[in-house]
Amino acid sequence: MDRIRRAVRDFIRSEDGMGTVEIILIIVVLIGLVIIFKDQLNRLVDTVFARITEQSNEILAD
DSSP states (O other): OHHHHHHHHHHHHOOTTHHHHHHHHHHHHHHHHHHHTHHHHHHHHHHHHHHHHHHHHHHHHO
């Protein structure tokens, strides 16, 4: 019984999986930010592509 307790305690104290947990938390935070700022990001992308289209039309017209 002591061997099982030690194994469980060692498993809980192990830090091998911390890298994976940290990456998952970072991804969750980034997804949350994208969801929160979705409208602002869409407007920014639309503005950038509109300017690119406008400037490329000017270059092609010359």
